[in-house]
Amino acid sequence: MRHRLELQKKLEAILGTREVFFQPPESKKIINFPVIIYTLQQVNTVFANNKRYKMDEAYQITLITKDPETDLYEKILSEFEDDIKFHILFDRLTPMNNLNHFYYTVYI
Secondary structure: OHHHHHHHHHHHHOOOOOOOOEEEOOOOOOOOOEEEEEEEEEEEEEEEOOOEEEEEEEEEEEEEEOOOOOOOHHHHHHHHOOOOOEEEEEEEEEEEEOOEEEEEEEEE
């Protein structure tokens, strides 16, 4: 999870606000849109010589916005494109409760 803070800063820079949350608590009732919420989805561990050699983390990133044609959708993809530390895939768009949820998976 050492790379999570790097991911947090990158997402805040893309969004241009601090409305980026890692597993927000239930007490966070008021959310301003657009917002990014991300969670740890998976950790892949590679072993060598009976020791942990490398750990790759996968995070699910959800961009939530009222605008179904937001430029942020593509901005997220392009900002990660040239960064060799991160690999990103767009998963799907799901409209829910008059909000658009753009789902991505990022590998660190």
